[in-house]
Structures are given as C-alpha cells and as structure tokens.
Amino acid sequence: MTRKRKSIILALGVCAAAGVIAFTALPHRPETEEVYQISYIYRGEMPEGVQQIILQGMEQAATSFNVELTTVSSGTPADAKKQETLLKKEVDNGADAILIESVNSDDVRKEIEKINSEIPVIEVNSWTQKEKTGEIHKVHADNYALGQKLGEKILGQSELSEGVVLIKSGTEYTDVAQQYKGTKDKLEASGISIEEVKVGADEAAHSAAFLKLMRKPKTRHIVAFGSAVLEQLGKVKQEEPDFNSIAIYGIGNTNQIINYLENGIIQVIGVSNEYSIGYLSVRNAVKELRGEEPENNEIRYSIIDASQMYTMENQRLLFPFVQ
Incomplete structure (x- = not known):
C-alpha cells in the first residue's frame, strides 16, 4: 500500500471518528419522548411584526422541546368573547397547553x-391584570418601564x-396600555402638554x-404604540414632503419601521426582545407540563434612534432572524 493511499485512509478514518464524536455529542430525543401539543392564540388576523418575531422564538423552542405548535388568530378588532370561544375550542381540540396574547x-x-x-395557560406579551396572584404564568417585558424610557428619550432630544x-x-391589550401610560406619565411629569388622539382598529381609516x-400647524411631535399604527404614521409622513419637520416616535418593530428609522422618517423606536418572549x-409551558416550576426571566428592551441601530445589542433586538 502506497504512503499516499495510507495517508488518505488515515484522513478518512479521522474524519469518520470525528463525525461519530460530533454525532454522539449532539442532543437526541428518545424515540419514546412525548410530543406536546401547544396552541398559540395571537392578536390580529395574521402574525406580523412583533407577533411574527414572537412566533419565530416559539418555533425555535418547539424544535428544542418536542412541541407541535398550532397558531390561532384572534382576529381584528380585539374581541374578548372570541378569545373565550377560542380558548374552549383549543381545549376541545386536545391542546396540552395554551399560549395566549390576552385581551384585558x-x-x-x-x-x-x-x-x-x-x-x-401562559399569557404572552399581553395579559389580564386581575388574575389571582401566581396562578397564571406570564411572559412579557416591563412595558410601563419601556414607555417611561421612551418618554425620557423624547424629553432629552426634542423641543x-x-x-x-x-x-x-x-x-385593549395590556402591553400597549402600559407602554402608553408609561410615556404619558413621564411627559406629564415634566409639564409637557399632551393631546390624546384615539383611532380604531380599521387600518384603512388610519x-x-x-x-x-x-x-x-401645531402638530410637531407624534407618539404611536403598536407596529401597525407606527408604520402607518411613517408611511403618511414619507408621502408628504411638507411633513418632514414632524417628529415621530413609537414602540413597534417591522422591517418597514426599521427602514423608516434608518432614513429619518421615524426618529426613535422602543423594542423589546420579542424572540425571547416567544x-x-x-x-x-413545557416545564409546567413536566411538573417543573416555570422560570421568571427578565425581558430586555431598548430605546433606539438611527445612530444606535447597529450596536450589537440593538441588532439582536431588531434583526433576531439573522442571529
């Protein structure tokens, strides 16, 4: 056998051994491990923006924990009666656990x-505020603090x-209500005049x-809460050159919102780690199904302007799909 051939066989043997080691080092599920059926009842007609990022996190966890994930739309506008019906339906359909963005x-x-x-039942991102203490597990950011930080940023850079x-x-969703209250409280505490403008769920009317x-003439600073409303504000501003002097701030995360931030259409956004929430x-939910105690993890959030978009921390929040 030639020296060259020996070298090739030896190299192949090393590769094979390395492959066996790598394979055995990977986590493998036993064939008999239980598959959990978990339903996610989300707000809106389809997962978009924040809900899409949350779903991406859920799908990753589903792969890790042997879960078959079913997604169910709550529809628009927010409808408590419909959520009640959907909850009952998912139980009847055999769900082992339910994740829900609850109407308050x-x-x-x-x-x-x-x-x-x-x-x-795990309340995701939004929650009902009067449940008995400790009985319903929730996963969400500190949305009031996020709103306060947004208000602080607005105060620090604007006349x-x-x-x-x-x-x-x-x-109707608690995360939005808390963000709104946090920002309003911060601005009012500094003596800023506030005008509240209510808009419904009909995006066509926005x-x-x-x-x-x-x-x-007096509209110079606008703050919006929720991706759909913030994105629509940016679209209206972009299409009218006369609106360039109006500053827009808000909480939300979509590709279009990020584009508006980068191009100066939107000045500041607040985002939380929705991927981690999912x-x-x-x-x-799997921990509860296994009889283990769920963990309470702090969800990170950040207030971002165009100059801060590409820090490592903010990239992880804005672009979780590429991490």
Missing part, C-alpha cells in the same frame, strides 16, 4: 383561570413647547386620520 377582560381572565386548573400628540389605539392630524413562553 374579566371574562377572558375567568376562562383562563378555569382552563389553567386543567392544563397550563416640546407645542406639546406632544399620543395616538391611542390597541389599549391614513385619513393621520393626514388630517399632520396638517394641523421562546420562553413555550419553554415554560
């Missing part, structure tokens, strides 16, 4: 408490003598309402 409703809370006595307009929409708002929701 007493009726939804009571249904969650009832079902949680039978199977785990606000003409006041600030707060767009009030989607506050453009006309925002166009009318931006044409008012991952931890599934992980904690």
